[in-house]
Amino acid sequence: MKSNFNDKQIIILEVAETLFAEKGFDGTSIRNIAKEAKINIAMVSYYFGSKEKLLESLILYRTSDLKLQLDNLIIEDLEPIEKINKLIELYINRINCNKGIYRILHFEFTSKKGDSNLQAFSELKKGNLKSLESIIIEGQTKGIFRKDVIIPLITPTILGTFFHFHMNKSFFQNLLNLKTEDLYNNYIKTNLTLHIQQTIKALLIYES
Amino acid sequence: MKSNFNDKQIIILEVAETLFAEKGFDGTSIRNIAKEAKINIAMVSYYFGSKEKLLESLILYRTSDLKLQLDNLIIEDLEPIEKINKLIELYINRINCNKGIYRILHFEFTSKKGDSNLQAFSELKKGNLKSLESIIIEGQTKGIFRKDVIIPLITPTILGTFFHFHMNKSFFQNLLNLKTEDLYNNYIKTNLTLHIQQTIKALLIYES
DNA sequence: GTTTAAATTAAACAGTTGTTTAATTTTGCT
DNA sequence: AGCAAAATTAAACAACTGTTTAATTTAAAC
Numbered sequence: 443m444k445s446n447f448n449d450k451q452i453i454i455l456e457v458a459e460t461l462f463a464e465k466g467f468d469g470t471s472i473r474n475i476a477k478e479a480k481i482n483i484a485m486v487s488y489y490f491g492s493k494e495k496l497l498e499s500l501i502l503y504r505t506s507d508l509k510l511q512l513d514n515l516i517i518e519d520l521e522p523i524e525k526i527n528k529l530i531e532l533y534i535n536r537i538n539c540n541k542g543i544y545r546i547l548h549f550e551f552t553s554k555k556g557d558s559n560l561q562a563f564s565e566l567k568k569g570n571l572k573s574l575e576s577i578i579i580e581g582q583t584k585g586i587f588r589k590d591v592i593i594p595l596i597t598p599t600i601l602g603t604f605f606h607f608h609m610n611k612s613f614f615q616n617l618l619n620l621k622t623e624d625l626y627n628n629y630i631k632t633n634l635t636l637h638i639q640q641t642i643k644a645l646l647i648y649e650s
Numbered sequence: 651m652k653s654n655f656n657d658k659q660i661i662i663l664e665v666a667e668t669l670f671a672e673k674g675f676d677g678t679s680i681r682n683i684a685k686e687a688k689i690n691i692a693m694v695s696y697y698f699g700s701k702e703k704l705l706e707s708l709i710l711y712r713t714s715d716l717k718l719q720l721d722n723l724i725i726e727d728l729e730p731i732e733k734i735n736k737l738i739e740l741y742i743n744r745i746n747c748n749k750g751i752y753r754i755l756h757f758e759f760t761s762k763k764g765d766s767n768l769q770a771f772s773e774l775k776k777g778n779l780k781s782l783e784s785i786i787i788e789g790q791t792k793g794i795f796r797k798d799v800i801i802p803l804i805t806p807t808i809l810g811t812f813f814h815f816h817m818n819k820s821f822f823q824n825l826l827n828l829k830t831e832d833l834y835n836n837y838i839k840t841n842l843t844l845h846i847q848q849t850i851k852a853l854l855i856y857e858s
Numbered sequence: 859g860t861t862t863a864a865a866t867t868a869a870a871c872a873g874t875t876g877t878t879t880a881a882t883t884t885t886g887c888t
Numbered sequence: 889a890g891c892a893a894a895a896t897t898a899a900a901c902a903a904c905t906g907t908t909t910a911a912t913t914t915a916a917a918c
Contacts, residue, residue: 471905471906473904481866482865482868483867483907484868484909486906492907591848594825594826595845598811598812599807599810599845601814602809602811602812602814603807603811605813610806613775614802617776617802634803637799637800640853641807641853644853645853648852658895679874679876680876681876691876691897692877693895694877696895701875
């Protein structure tokens with residue numbers, strides 16, 4: 443598993459990831475990143491060209507192997523509903539582990555005008571959607587899933603539920619009494635994941 | 651229906667709303683707002699105190715009557731599932747009409763540190779949750795809704811699905827062939843709303 | 859050891875940021 | 889009319905923004 447980035451670049455990328463997730467893309471300055479990563483402010487431009495291109499590199503760095511994981515999931519010998527459950531788990535786990543890059547990826551990056559890497563990212567999303575679609579069609583032909591669901595709207599429900607929970611972190615930490623970081627993360631891994639799986643299962647199977 | 655803000659303040663608030671929704675809070679400068687609203691840049695500080703307090707005022711301005719609408723919905727003579735459907739419609743309609751303030755409200759405002767008005771906003775969210783809870787408990791006691799759903803996680807599913815769709819606007823416009831603004835908004839009002847209603851209904855009624 | 863390229867630095871660049879000041883104009887009141 | 893409060897203005901403030909430059913240090917190759 444070799445990356446196109448050297449050690450120093452990876453440090454910059456990971457520091458940037460943390461700060462972007464904490465304070466947003468606009469809210470993070472190159473000087474913030476440089477200080478945290480203990481490098482000179484010129485190094486970001488030197489290695490990545492610009493702040494925007496740093497963001498593009500970060501997204502590339504974090505999404506390069508997602509497609510591979512999805513492809514492996516599809517060919518596993520599992521019932522469709524089990525595949526869906528695993529896909530949900532996979533998504534949540536990745537998003538949660540990668541600190542907060544997906545927040546930028548799905549929200550902030552969308553509003554940036556640079557059409558360069560945005561196209562590549564759009565392709566990634568289309569690929570993910572195709573993987574989900576193939577699982578659902580498999581379930582439909584087996585007669586397990588209902589056929590009137592709007593497949594492209596399922597991803598928004600999966601990811602949107604998670605994001606909304608995560609974006610209102612402090613609200614839910616207070617509401618659900620999840621004082622420590624561990625309690626909060628554990629709640630995501632168990633209850634929230636279960637809720638999403640339960641929701642999608644009901645949507646796919648329930649007959650009105 | 652009188653507001654605490656005068657005409658000039660309302661102009662500023664509504665210009666700010668549009669710009670915040672377009673370019674984000676950090677991405678919008680006071681000079682942007684002043685130019686668009688055709689006022690002097692000092693007027694924002696003069697009327698609202700600071701840029702952050704302008705945001706707080708904006709949220710106050712836009713959420714003050716939401717609770718009232720929810721209270722009216724609860725006492726209507728409808729089946730619980732119909733109330734849920736109406737609640738979903740109400741949410742989506744409000745979010746969609748108020749341009750994009752809810753994006754800031756639910757995402758950007760959360761990451762701001764100012765604990766002042768954040769507390770008030772948290773109370774609003776708790777109130778909304780209580781309204782939803784009362785409807786669901788009503789359905790549970792009537793034996794229509796299942797009893798093992800995690801109620802606080804339903805709002806994330808409703809709002810999260812919508813937000814995720816809306817945040818990836820250009821992606822879905824391309825994917826679903828919604829070239830014009832009208833087509834896009836119509837898709838939200840029909841298909842997306844239906845998808846969310848369908849999802850929540852399945853979640854509340856489906857027995858595994 | 860010399861040479862060549864890569865890495866790193868401090869400094870300066872030209873803009874933009876939110877906010878404040880002090881002066882001026884407008885408004886409402888008697 | 890005169891007066892006082894409110895509204896509006898242009899200008900300045902210091903701090904921060906992303907990026908570039910030119911000089912210096914480090915590393916690798918021969």
